[in-house]
Amino acid sequence: MPTINLRGAQKNYGVNSANAVSNLDLEIRDGEFMCLLGPSGCGKTTTLRMIAGLENLSGGEIRIGDRVVDSIFDGVFVPPEKREMGLVFQSYALWPHLTIERNTDFGLRLRKLPKAEREARVEKVMQALDIAKYRDRYPSQLSGGQQQRVALARMLAVNPGVLLLDEPLSNLDARLRLEMRAELKRLHKEFKTTIVFVTHDQWEAMTLATTIAVMNEGTLQQMGTPNDIYDRPANRFVAEFVGSPPINILSFDKKDTSDVAKEAETYLSSRYPSLRGIGSVGIRPEALSYATKKEDVPQGSFSGKMVVTGILPTGGSWILELRSDSHTLFLTTHALPRLELGEKVRFFAPPDALHVFDKDGQRITEADKLLRSAKLN
């Protein structure tokens, strides 16, 4: 499948309503496994449906390769049935009145393939997804996970150039979800289709995607590899949305600066006087360490004194809740913390663990270079 290109894509439902998607530029290359990630209502499903042609644009255009499939300017709208895509719905949308085999067969019949080929292809996907034994059943007789496979098989049977998935795993229980994730990754390799996957689950996005596009309030926040998104969030929204427990944010707001944030401000301004206009600093919980003695804190790291107010085991790791007079930090550790509640500890983080954002919440990229070089000193 050639590259799918959204340019300035826009969608609003009604003239006076806010944009569900505004001015979205997105490029999906052949063979990519792209995740659209964001909180509910961020426009990710709308984006997916625009690509499929189930929603028309209110502005901008969509191309597949060189072909314009949707554009207000050119007055072009290619309907979904002519876009040769596959879409797996969140509800699966299996046709209740058709058997599993007929569900899978539906698209092939429309394409008027010879019977022998149809049967061979149906057989192949049913085998691949392990649903061949249910061929004569009706959707209502299958479990959620099985229905999910049928929904996938139905779309894979026609061998679409791109497979769109709208939160397909959200209705499954935790174990099945894990299995299906692995399954999807395998299918991506086996069928070599481009996949666009909508989810609000960051772990799903992290584990599956080759590229993640984080969206919020109808706009694209950041697009990059899972590591990019996690290690170099482009703004505070991305930083706070991705990661659990969530990133610790120290905000330098004049009215609302906590004691820990003041320390961070002093730390940064004394060492890097060239940095200006810092609005906030983020530190991921697992980038924080703690020490009970001052000597154990490495030179040059950002540190401070706090009280342990909570020790939460999460199975294999622990989340520590640390408090000062006006701030709470979360810290993740993999070693059993030998601490008492109420004990005073020092937290510390290496300078390159600090994510620096300006007053508008955008990442200050110059700070990255400075902080990274600082570590070498």
Place this chain on the structure above:
Amino acid sequence: MAFLSEPTKAAPAVGDGASAVPSSWQVWRYRLKVASREPTTLIGVLTALLFTYLIVVPIISIVLDAVRVQFGHERRLGKDFGDLTLYYLDRTFTSPVSVDLFWRPLFNTLSVAVGAILLSLLIGTTLAWLISRTDMFGRRWFATALIVPYMLPAWTFALAWTTLFKNRTVGGQPGWFEALGWTPPDWVAYGRFPITIILALHYTPFVILLFGSALRRFDSQLEDSARILGAKRYQVAMQIILPLMRPALMSSMILIFAKCLGEFGVPYVLGLPVKFEVLSTSLFRSIASRQTGVAGVVAASIMLIGIITLMIDARLVREARRFVTIGSKGSMNRQSRLGKLRLPATGFAATIFMLSVGLPLLTLFLSTIMKLPAQFTLDNFTLDYWIGRDLHTVALQTGVLLSPDLWAAAKNTLMIVGLASVASGILGLLVGYVVIRTPVRALSVYLRQVTFLPYLVPGIAFAAAYLSLFAVPRGPMPALYGTVTILVLALMADQMPYASRAGISAMTQLGKDPEEAAQIAGAGWFRRMMSIVIPIQKGSLVTGVLLPFISGIKGLSLFVILAVPSTDVLTTYSLRLVDYHYTQAANAVVLIIAAIAYLGTLAAQKLTKTNLAEGLGS
């Protein structure tokens, strides 16, 4: 539709262009392209035009009748035919005859309705509570049995009542009590009292269904929370249960009121002998005496009252939504133990069943096999009225089953009602599809509202509207009065609220997904309709045909105005038999209608596995 899909074309230099604001011409061109891609909108426009003609135009026509000089009044009013005039308004509302034409019938309508509402609320809430929240004997059975009165035509009860209580005021065969030597006073035999009682019994199922379902949905945990906080039983009832039940109560009250407003058969049978008129019979009289202008005013007034009432209801329903308690897991309802009252409670339910179903049906049936009323000797029983030959009567010399008139009427009924319900069922599904799917919101809103409009207009007023529009040739349309066509059209339009509602709710439940999945798989519009939408909606299509059919079979008010002897249907046929005092035959026909309606309802329920509550109001 190949011409609509864009062939691959060289990419123009869009670049910045894409982020520019499209001109309004471009936006319109694009929208047109999207809308014309599928016939949904076209179908929507066509159905909208059809219903405008079948629903809106007749209503406008009768309202215009009310303010324009009618044929025959030119000389008296010194104006030309069709000129604007206030004469009819004046005559109906302020002249000396206005009391008889409008005010007294209005007062009678209101008093009967209020009486019926109070009585049915009293009986209905008690029964609903007994059925859904107590350990009364035979709850399940009563839950179905007590709904039966609603499946029967209301004037079945009126005929049963006259069979029992008819006195010497009216000629013909006397009632049973009269025959037994006790003359029931007029107020018992005719007029306000029996009409109120009968309407109350007929509409009690409304309350049982609406209030009962609200009670069942009521989450016991709400009650429990109050109890745990120390509320006494009566405090729970007054402060928790009653406020939450109020919307259901109000809603059933208003529905009953709207129904009473259009009720024709019962006041016609029981009111006429003592000149007890309600709005619907007054309208009928105006039409029968060719007072077209006055009829227009009365019909418009009935419509206006109907519309106001149902607008109040719509508002209440909206407000009631705030009360929807989401209790999925814990919404189990607990049964109250009746203890010593268990038997009396069961007795009460049984009595109501006997009064509202058993007694009327039994009376009617016995009356059809007895020569003289209330004489229970063996030689008095006969099957002559059903299957006899060479009876010594002026007309109808055979039993009713052998009379060609009955079969002609039955054939007419099946044809007219069948045609109308098939048409309205299919149109209903189409309307549902368009309403849910069209991207043109104005069209969706218009279709939804216009097909709902007949619901606000009592059948008798709607029939009057049809008469006003189609009695004379207009434009290319010939005069339809006296034809089967007008009956089919009127019945179809009258049933559209139920048909379109069924269609809309079916399409809403179906959701977009299955159809969109087919679209993604490559199916065009027609293919999607044939292999996805219609097969899935088979059940609701059957309901959409059956429910109008049942309600059409027992319907009277439309036919009584629009039917002529050659287009006689079962209901009008039996009404004429009543007029000619062929009591036994009339009762036999009514029993046949009741049986068809009842069995039809059961069949619809079985077939579609739906509850009657869904077809409520039809």
